[in-house]
Amino acid sequence: MSINPGLERITSLLSFFPPLSIPVVHIAGTNGKGSVSALLDSTLFASGLSTGRFNSPHLVSVEDAIRINGRPVSRARYDRVRALVERVDEENKTGASLFELLTVTALRIFEGEGGGGGGGGGGGGTDGRKVDVLIIECGMGGILDATNVFPTPLVLACVLTSVDLDHQGFLGNTPGEIATGKAGIVKEGGVLVGGKQKHREVLEAVEEVVRSKGAEVVWAAESFVGEVDVEGEEGGDQEGDASQPFCLQPFSPPPPQPVLTPLPTNLRGSKPTGTTDSANLLLLTHLPLPGSHQIDNLSLALTTLHVLRTHAVPLSILPELATLLEDDDVLKEGVRSVEWEGRCSWVELPSSFGGGGTGRTTVLVDGAHNAASASLLSSYLDSLPLPTQPRRRTFILSLSSSPPKTPLQTLLPLLRKGDRVACVEFTTPVEGMPWVRPVGREQLRECVGGLVGGEEGEVWVGKEGEEEGLEGALKWAMMEEGEEEDGLVVVCGSLYLVADLFRLVRKG
Numbered sequence: 001m002s003i004n005p006g007l008e009r010i011t012s013l014l015s016f017f018p019p020l021s022i023p024v025v026h027i028a029g030t031n032g033k034g035s036v037s038a039l040l041d042s043t044l045f046a047s048g049l050s051t052g053r054f055n056s057p058h059l060v061s062v063e064d065a066i067r068i069n070g071r072p073v074s075r076a077r078y079d080r081v082r083a084l085v086e087r088v089d090e091e092n093k094t095g096a097s098l099f100e101l102l103t104v105t106a107l108r109i110f111e112g113e114g115g116g117g118g119g120g121g122g123g124g125g126t127d128g129r130k131v132d133v134l135i136i137e138c139g140m141g142g143i144l145d146a147t148n149v150f151p152t153p154l155v156l157a158c159v160l161t162s163v164d165l166d167h168q169g170f171l172g173n174t175p176g177e178i179a180t181g182k183a184g185i186v187k188e189g190g191v192l193v194g195g196k197q198k199h200r201e202v203l204e205a206v207e208e209v210v211r212s213k214g215a216e217v218v219w220a221a222e223s224f225v226g227e228v229d230v231e232g233e234e235g236g237d238q239e240g241d242a243s244q245p246f247c248l249q250p251f252s253p254p255p256p257q258p259v260l261t262p263l264p265t266n267l268r269g270s271k272p273t274g275t276t277d278s279a280n281l282l283l284l285t286h287l288p289l290p291g292s293h294q295i296d297n298l299s300l301a302l303t304t305l306h307v308l309r310t311h312a313v314p315l316s317i318l319p320e321l322a323t324l325l326e327d328d329d330v331l332k333e334g335v336r337s338v339e340w341e342g343r344c345s346w347v348e349l350p351s352s353f354g355g356g357g358t359g360r361t362t363v364l365v366d367g368a369h370n371a372a373s374a375s376l377l378s379s380y381l382d383s384l385p386l387p388t389q390p391r392r393r394t395f396i397l398s399l400s401s402s403p404p405k406t407p408l409q410t411l412l413p414l415l416r417k418g419d420r421v422a423c424v425e426f427t428t429p430v431e432g433m434p435w436v437r438p439v440g441r442e443q444l445r446e447c448v449g450g451l452v453g454g455e456e457g458e459v460w461v462g463k464e465g466e467e468e469g470l471e472g473a474l475k476w477a478m479m480e481e482g483e484e485e486d487g488l489v490v491v492c493g494s495l496y497l498v499a500d501l502f503r504l505v506r507k508g
Helices: 008-014 033-046 075-094 098-110 175-183 201-213 292-309 312-317 328-336 370-385 406-413 442-451 470-477 495-508
Strands: 025-027 049-053 066-068 133-137 155-160 191-194 214-219 256-260 282-287 345-350 360-366 392-399 421-422 459-460 489-492
Touching: 008 033, 008 075, 008 098, 025 033, 033 049, 033 133, 033 328, 066 098, 075 098, 155 175, 155 292, 155 360, 175 201, 191 201, 191 292, 201 214, 201 442, 214 312, 256 292, 282 292, 282 328, 282 406, 292 312, 292 328, 292 370, 345 495, 360 370, 360 495, 370 489, 392 470, 406 442, 421 470, 442 459, 470 489, 470 495, 489 495
Parallel strands: 025 133, 025 155, 049 133, 155 191, 191 214, 360 489, 392 421, 392 489, 421 459
Antiparallel strands: 049 066, 256 282, 345 360
16 A cells, blocks of 8 residues: 555544544644654643653564653554554545554544553553643645644644755755645634744745744744753752763763753733743753754754643643643653663663673664755764764664655764664564655665775675574674674664664564
8 A cells, every 4th residue: 555645545544433532733744743742741741730642663573663751552452443444434435545544543542542451551641641742743745744733722832943854756856845845734813833944945944834824933043052050050969960871881871961952032912921032032951862853853843832831822722731731840840751762762672682791782773764854864963972082883774665765865964984784674664654664775775885985984784594684694793803893883774773772672
């Protein structure tokens, strides 16, 4: 089954269920949607609200995409509701796509369907009660995405993360064209919160869409890394104190980043803040998500939360947001508690995967799947305080086949002369997405070889009689010339490959 954007099928399917009733924050963009949604989810839950969050693609299993209060729903509950949705689809011949079936399943679970028969939700919604607020991520596009089904009276705010080239075959050939479709989720008279953009044409396209709908756009200001020891803040006693610096061997993760974020003033229709001094709206938080690009995602999330607690549009829908989010400590706790697996995250491998006498070996995993996210991963790698003379960098790569995007476009910002690279294929079929296919290993090797250099670099694809997949690549990556490799190992190129890694780790 191929991807077929449009709202006719899902609108028809939803018409056979009770109307949607939960206020929503709707998120579109190319990169950063998952991180922003995780930050919003964590903070809204910290405020006392029960939350439902929908992300795609899923990480390890399909129910990972549907979360209540930050935790995946149980497989039993997912299966019950999915069976109901499929039966309604078949009986009424709506012809919904697999992603549309998944989206409706998520929305019905959030509305309380299938509750009372299994755990996994961690709170609201598991006993048949609907959640208080939704954080919904677009699957691929925007205005024609299956998630764009919420009536205007339910949409608290729309959010646009960074926009770049991706899925051009469906979304457009320029960043401006893609941005027009993604920003199209904003409602008439609504509010759109926009993140940092690298293409001026994106800004112009968004402003035009917002203007045509009589809506308001609020652009997040640039956050910056602040000092940890700030008078009146938790400071030096905060988790992530510089006394525990990043180290590969023995492994110590990078400490949370202290980030200062300017929050917007003079929002149209916002409630009085009691001050016009923008300095009083400079918020210090401690961000556990690694990478400088996450600072921009944090700025967008905090700006969105500030809009939710001050702007007339969201407060007309959910007035209690003004009180629940009023205390900055709630925002700080939400940021401090956020988790987002598989995105610039560190994973410890059992010794059976090649750690040998070291017991466990730590690798970096990231779902970077296009040129923009590969460039962000490259910047993160450059920022790590590695030894002055480290071993060569080792990558384990798999890419999704997504013409017209080419492997070279994705890998050019990431790989360098002298890198070691293992080329593998992630496991297929991917549950719920049978159209997803990996780039073949030989095609990947041909591209990689030209980037890492013939004799300088080293490319592995497995040989006859060897393990050719991820497990074999991990064992190769941990060894060099018969000795244990203690340099940096990165598993990346596709979230589906990262999912394979988590499955291996969980099997032990």
